[in-house]
Amino acid sequence: MKLALLLALALQSPPSGTPPAAGDARRILLELSPVPAPPPDPTNAVYANPAAALLGQALFYDARLSADGTVSCATCHQPGKSWTDAKPIGFGLASVSRHTMTLWNVAYNRWFFWDGRKDTLWSQALGPLEDAREHGTSRLAILHLLAEDADYARAYRQIFGALPELAQLPHEGRPVAGEPEHPQQLAWDTLDVETQEAVTRAFVNVGKAIAAFERLLVSRDAPFDRYVSALRSDDAAGSAAYDARARRGAELFVGKARCVFCHDGPSFTDLEFHDNRVPVGELGGDPGRKLGVKRLKLDPLNSRSVYADDGGETGKRKITQLVVDSHGGKSFKTPTLRNIARTAPYMHEGQFATLEDVVHFYDTLENATPEIGSERLIQPLGLSAEERAELLAFLESLTDESLPPELLAPPPAASLGR
Numbered sequence: 001m002k003l004a005l006l007l008a009l010a011l012q013s014p015p016s017g018t019p020p021a022a023g024d025a026r027r028i029l030l031e032l033s034p035v036p037a038p039p040p041d042p043t044n045a046v047y048a049n050p051a052a053a054l055l056g057q058a059l060f061y062d063a064r065l066s067a068d069g070t071v072s073c074a075t076c077h078q079p080g081k082s083w084t085d086a087k088p089i090g091f092g093l094a095s096v097s098r099h100t101m102t103l104w105n106v107a108y109n110r111w112f113f114w115d116g117r118k119d120t121l122w123s124q125a126l127g128p129l130e131d132a133r134e135h136g137t138s139r140l141a142i143l144h145l146l147a148e149d150a151d152y153a154r155a156y157r158q159i160f161g162a163l164p165e166l167a168q169l170p171h172e173g174r175p176v177a178g179e180p181e182h183p184q185q186l187a188w189d190t191l192d193v194e195t196q197e198a199v200t201r202a203f204v205n206v207g208k209a210i211a212a213f214e215r216l217l218v219s220r221d222a223p224f225d226r227y228v229s230a231l232r233s234d235d236a237a238g239s240a241a242y243d244a245r246a247r248r249g250a251e252l253f254v255g256k257a258r259c260v261f262c263h264d265g266p267s268f269t270d271l272e273f274h275d276n277r278v279p280v281g282e283l284g285g286d287p288g289r290k291l292g293v294k295r296l297k298l299d300p301l302n303s304r305s306v307y308a309d310d311g312g313e314t315g316k317r318k319i320t321q322l323v324v325d326s327h328g329g330k331s332f333k334t335p336t337l338r339n340i341a342r343t344a345p346y347m348h349e350g351q352f353a354t355l356e357d358v359v360h361f362y363d364t365l366e367n368a369t370p371e372i373g374s375e376r377l378i379q380p381l382g383l384s385a386e387e388r389a390e391l392l393a394f395l396e397s398l399t400d401e402s403l404p405p406e407l408l409a410p411p412p413a414a415s416l417g418r
């Protein structure tokens with residue numbers, strides 16, 4: 001969104017002020033829909049390769065990619081729960097420390113996780129696989145599985161070429177930062193550097209296939225999208241078909257309630273990080289983006305690494321200029337609001353059980369953390385009961401879970417690599 005427009009909006013609608021003129025609201029609403037095609041990913045040569053997406057889909061649903069055969073990506077990102085798990089905090093082999101994020105429209109993101117510690121979708125996918133609390137497996141175990149499963153082996157070969165020679169290699173092993181005596185690290189240390197590099201490259205390919213699948217998880221046909229389409233073509237009957245409360249809620253969203261300052265664009269996120277002053281959760285002490293930036297810069301699998309298919313070009317630009325937030329607050333990634341009515345509970349620790357609670361929070365700032373630094377966007381709104389209901393009706397109108405049903409389950413094994 002144009003900064004000048006945002007400023008004009010801010011001046012027109014201080015928290016207690018008047019909503020923006022209809023013309024401004026209309027202009028901003030037109031920027032929130034339609035959802036374009038996901039952007040290309042120059043770091044992933046197979047981002048739009050259908051065979052890779054099919055392999056990725058199979059891997060996404062396969063619990064054999066875990067230490068005890070019980071955890072797949074879909075354990076926490078369940079298709080029937082809008083790609084979440086409905087729990088405050090995710091649980092795989094053990095409890096993790098944050099709320100499971102939805103995968104809707106995930107391919108539009110620039111940074112991943114609540115703290116942005118990953119900067120590509122493929123590199124993100126590699127995190128949970130080797131996290132002891134999630135899948136708890138290792139890159140060597142995964143490659144052995146790929147080699148031993150005829151369907152996987154065929155698909156992998158067709159897409160990426162030969163797997164590394166595995167016969168002489170241990171069945172487990174991965175780098176474990178800071179734990180030289182960890183059994184996984186000791187097993188990893190038995191490989192020479194060249195073999196480690198080849199194994200990591202094949203592991204990265206697993207992430208790239210999963211990313212190609214995740215790119216298909218796009219929500220773009222919600223009642224709100226049909227409304228904006230009608231608005232764009234001055235179709236009065238089409239506009240009138242949109243719930244009147246939701247329409248007023250949309251105007252609040254881009255006006256008096258100021259949500260669009262951060263929840264901007266067709267995914268309803270500016271793709272960046274903010275301190276929205278949400279009360280600290282029970283786990284507490286989450287440093288958010290501050291630590292995320294440090295971890296991203298040190299990550300051997302980040303977008304400026306040799307594993308990026310553009311030779312690290314995009315990553316060099318993206319990461320080198322990155323600075324830790326200067327305002328001192330704890331910031332988290334602005335989440336998408338698409339299908340938000342289906343992904344309770346909310347916030348990075350699942351602090352709020354319902355959307356009503358979220359709207360109540362932004363309205364009153366009850367139990368908010370103190371305002372730190374210069375981000376003054378979060379101020380009590382003082383909405384009426386009717387306005388709160390309108391905002392909720394608008395959020396509910398962002399619901400569209402339609403996807404080809406064949407994406408909601410593993411593909412037939414025989415279809416892989418054909």
Ligand code: HEC
Nearest residue numbers: 072073076090091092098099100101112113114125128134
């Ligand atoms: C134990 C539950 C669990 C499992 C298993 C799991 N995830 Fe997640 N996922 C989460 C949680 C929790 C977060 C947020 C974590 C954080 O921010 O630190 C997350 C975040 C993500 C994100 C970031 C979304 C965004 O907008 O930034 C993606 C993408 C994702 N997971 C994909 C996957 C894939 C692919 C797999 C399988 C390889 C997987 N997840 C396995 C719980 C899980």
Ligand code: HEC
Nearest residue numbers: 257258259262274276332333334335346347348358362377
């Ligand atoms: C200053 C930027 C900013 C503004 C303004 C803002 N949000 Fe948010 N929103 C965020 C961030 C950042 C998060 C995630 C915070 C966290 O979990 O720590 C969030 C989280 C949410 C969530 C939970 C999403 C999820 O998946 O858990 C909802 C719903 C939401 N906001 C709706 C709104 C509404 C409605 C408004 C206007 C009344 C609004 N936001 C205004 C930045 C903002």
